[in-house]
Amino acid sequence: MSREPTFGSSAIRRQFSELAELIDDELTVYLIGGGALTLAELKNATKDVDLIVRSDSELRQLRTALRSAGYEPPAGLSESYHELEASFILENDRRRFDVFCEQVAGVLFLTDSMVSRSRHLFDEGPLSVRTVALTDIFLFKAVANREDDVDDMIRIAQGGIDDDVILEEVETQLGLIGRDEFIGAMKHKLDRLEERGYVFDIHAEIESLYVSLGTERQSTMLSPRFWSSNTMTISTRVSPSRRLNARSVWK
Template sequence: MPEARLYRKEDLLSDLGAVGNRLPRKIKVYLIGGCAMSLKDLKEFTKDVDAIFVSISDLKLFEKELLSLGYEKSVSLDVAYEKLGAYSILRHPENAGFDLFDRKVCNMLTLSDGMVHRSSKYGDFGRLELFLLSNEDIALFKGITERPRDIDDIAAIIKSTAAEGRTFDWDAIRSECMVQAEHLKIEGHLYDRFHELFTRYQIRAPLLSWLRKRGIRNLLYESYRIRLEKGMSHENIMREFEGGGFNKSDIKILRGFKKK
């Protein structure tokens, strides 16, 4: 498979327009990642288009038109790309690459109603309606990846938000974590990434302490749930944890799981 190169905003719009002009009906696509940053003038270059669709039929229709334009499905992926969990990854020797997602990214974070509400319409390209996620949601998606360069992008997003005279809305990220609480890995992963953000850029996320506590609670609940599914009673589980060196705060959290 050909490797994706770096492309400017104008290249991305040309490629998106080529697809939109071929579509037989209107579809909506929500852009995240470097491509969204490029269209927001926050990043000069990007190597691919990360696109989320609200329906699998829209995704497959978009994919079909990419294939008709000479794109090929990529079958040789590195570990970082495998973890992104894209439904389809397409590459072209001369155009920007496309990573297509069916609502969910990294098998953790889903395009929610709140994200759709916070997004802004960029424009129409043929029958393609193009939306960009908010700065906060772009940072959130980048916060769940393991790619080193995404920390640089998060820092750039936060700095640009301040330069626009706005305050970065950390509460939007907190609210989204609550909405997507079924995916237990989110808060702990975000804590690690935002802690790295502080270490490298001295940008402190005001929800760091909250993320840490939520991450610990999620890990405790996962351990509790596994034992419960194995047939252990709440009392026996508590005896095991109490004898396992857990602190009083952890034990208090574990006791509360009996009510679930």
């Protein structure tokens, strides 16, 4: 059964206010999804508050506060939620927090440039709540496969996205992650948006990059050098998912 959106703007603010009372040290969270769109009045309510932090210590502190507020791990998560590779997902009375540390879905980092573009929303005691820019939320939505993510991308696109920022961020992300799943995920979402009648200038460039990276990958795998001792060097360049680190924390 599909969950109905229950986190309206006032409920989100109230929940953060309650969490702040359970937090001892300064903590900054960045909204990266439906919660940000709800507070920006681009949607009436959201099913999930997606947020990201920048350190394991912040992750622990936030999880402790949410558990103290009555949030529990939900049962029966769909595959689309598992694919997000959240550090943890907690739910209380159909309200859900999807929490990440530095990275989403193993393919998209919260970069310094995203942080510099982020906007301060409000402070509640030691808790500071910020939102990444709408263009960056568009990118985070591009790597998620939940049923409402395409609709949210349309909401953002209707207000306008910065193509130059997206292309610059794509280049940054490719340098960080060391592999190209991000481009494939983004191409897939842009294809789905085109099916809905939304075509973006960046679509052709992402398509071209996707084809180029695919050709390069095939050429690399066909090369004898790929199977030499250099293979280990190539593999170790890939950044591990932060979820693996977090999983050991929460056992």
